[in-house]
Amino acid sequence: MADIENKNLHVVFLPYFICSHMLPLLDVAILFATLGGLKVSVITTPHNAAIFQFTINERLKSGVQIAIHSLKFPSEQVDLPEGIENFSTVTSSEQYPKLKRAIGLLQKPMENLTRSLSPHCIFSDYFFPWSVDLALELKIPRLLFFPYNFFYHFTNKPYKKVVEPATESSSVCQLPRKLKLKRSRQPNQDITEASFEASFREQFKWSYGTVHNTFLEIEPTYANMYKKSICKRSWHIGPLFHLCGRKEVRISGDCNTSSVMNCLNWLDTQKAKSVVYVCFGSMVLLNDMQLTEIVLALKASSQPFVLVTKKSMPIPGVGDFEENNGIIITGWAPQIKILNHPAVGAFMTHCGWDSVLEAMVAGVPLITCPLFAEQFHNEKLIIQILGNGVEVGSEVCNFSPEIKSPVIGNDKIKKAVMRLMRGSFESEMIRRRAEEISVMAKRATEEGGSSYNDLMALIQEIKDCVVGKE
Numbered sequence: 001m002a003d004i005e006n007k008n009l010h011v012v013f014l015p016y017f018i019c020s021h022m023l024p025l026l027d028v029a030i031l032f033a034t035l036g037g038l039k040v041s042v043i044t045t046p047h048n049a050a051i052f053q054f055t056i057n058e059r060l061k062s063g064v065q066i067a068i069h070s071l072k073f074p075s076e077q078v079d080l081p082e083g084i085e086n087f088s089t090v091t092s093s094e095q096y097p098k099l100k101r102a103i104g105l106l107q108k109p110m111e112n113l114t115r116s117l118s119p120h121c122i123f124s125d126y127f128f129p130w131s132v133d134l135a136l137e138l139k140i141p142r143l144l145f146f147p148y149n150f151f152y153h154f155t156n157k158p159y160k161k162v163v164e165p166a167t168e169s170s171s172v173c174q175l176p177r178k179l180k181l182k183r184s185r186q187p188n189q190d191i192t193e194a195s196f197e198a199s200f201r202e203q204f205k206w207s208y209g210t211v212h213n214t215f216l217e218i219e220p221t222y223a224n225m226y227k228k229s230i231c232k233r234s235w236h237i238g239p240l241f242h243l244c245g246r247k248e249v250r251i252s253g254d255c256n257t258s259s260v261m262n263c264l265n266w267l268d269t270q271k272a273k274s275v276v277y278v279c280f281g282s283m284v285l286l287n288d289m290q291l292t293e294i295v296l297a298l299k300a301s302s303q304p305f306v307l308v309t310k311k312s313m314p315i316p317g318v319g320d321f322e323e324n325n326g327i328i329i330t331g332w333a334p335q336i337k338i339l340n341h342p343a344v345g346a347f348m349t350h351c352g353w354d355s356v357l358e359a360m361v362a363g364v365p366l367i368t369c370p371l372f373a374e375q376f377h378n379e380k381l382i383i384q385i386l387g388n389g390v391e392v393g394s395e396v397c398n399f400s401p402e403i404k405s406p407v408i409g410n411d412k413i414k415k416a417v418m419r420l421m422r423g424s425f426e427s428e429m430i431r432r433r434a435e436e437i438s439v440m441a442k443r444a445t446e447e448g449g450s451s452y453n454d455l456m457a458l459i460q461e462i463k464d465c466v467v468g469k470e
């Protein structure tokens with residue numbers, strides 16, 4: 001029993017193949033190993049393993065037990081180019097369904113590998129509903145990882161039997177403040193696979209508990225309501241990147257390209273809090289027209305800017321650097337580093353939850369421009385509850401990261417930029433709120449803070465649960 005309490009208690013992690021899902025779950029694995037002294041195995045594929053390796057290298061040196069197990073990725077079977085093993089490295093829309101199919105093919109190998117590792121606990125992303133049955137078969141607890149906030153669960157309600165009727169706007173029930181989310185801003189529930197909804201309910205029913213990448217101070221009411229009405233055993237342990245001390249997200253080996261180095265040097269020459277940083281996460285594929293409108297708006301606002309785009313230049317209607325008064329990074333930017341640069345004064349974001357958390361820790365106010373999935377819900381939390389941003393006014397939730405919604409005009413974007421950057425009473429209040437949230441986020445992750453304590457409580461609970469079963 002003493003052995004189990006210490007290094008032999010073995011947890012297998014199953015991260016899903018999206019950067020914003022897999023890196024926070026890897027952070028949990030590192031924290032389980034470093035703070036909890038547990039033996040940890042992570043199951044993934046070779047290219048994702050290379051991304052993980054960068055994050056864990058320093059910890060491995062100190063003798064912490066983290067084993068990364070790589071399964072061959074079935075690229076040829078689905079006709080995907082070698083190296084595309086997660087949604088953040090997709091380069092064209094035809095690759096999405098192929099990648100989904102490949103991930104489906106990995107289920108059996110992942111199950112078999114987990115069985116062979118004989119773990120005491122499985123920690124799974126919610127996109128792997130099949131790990132419920134695996135945990136039941138192995139008679140071990142399964143933890144369910146949601147990389148989002150609690151608020152999302154009240155607006156989306158994926159676990160409820162009844163799907164909201166398709167009215168123009170549906171009121172979000174049970175909430176302390178009555179919030180409305182327009183139908184067009186909700187992910188299209190008519191095409192949400194029914195089987196996925198059902199599997200969601202099963203996951204809640206059969207998982208030992210749920211773990212969330214959020215912190216109590218930004219949503220105490222929703223955290224309480226979640227514990228009371230959805231899942232009693234839930235833990236909030238975010239922002240995970242900060243708790244874990246992760247300073248960067250790398251999806252390829254070299255992040256020191258000349259445009260990145262240019263950008264960092266250029267930021268050093270800019271006035272404090274003057275630069276608008278614009279990035280739509282790791283997956284969004286914006287069309288040329290939308291990109292052009294964004295650049296026109298930034299130019300018209302006369303604010304210096306850094307724009308990150310997955311598209312290669314030239315963007316129609318966009319001139320050179322001097323003319324634009326900004327930097328355009330094509331590909332991957334060191335986002336956490338940029339957000340923490342003193343010159344950055346605002347972040348125009350698609351409201352992906354990791355980006356939002358990174359901005360919160362950095363104390364940077366947001367210009368919200370949600371595009372798909374749960375991002376409109378995150379915007380609502382920012383604008384109506386937290387008050388650390390202004391909205392551009394996106395109206396339509398896309399079905400995938402390939403953006404097909406009506407183009408948002410440069411006038412609308414410019415208005416939002418000016419609202420935050422012009423130094424009004426309103427913008428000062430928003431900026432102050434962003435700074436307060438930064439203090440709360442940092443406190444939550446310090447020893448004795450709410451997220452730190454919840455993480456330690458989670459580790460202890462797993463130990464108690466496993467030891468109790470022996």
Ligand code: UDP
Pocket residue numbers: 018019020021088248249250279280281282283284308331332333334335336351352353354355356358
């Ligand atoms: N990211 C980055 N550089 C980029 C684009 C994205 O480092 O050029 C990171 C960003 O810091 C965040 C993650 O990728 O950690 C994106 O996660 P988010 O939840 O914001 O959006 P998603 O990619 O899931 O849409």
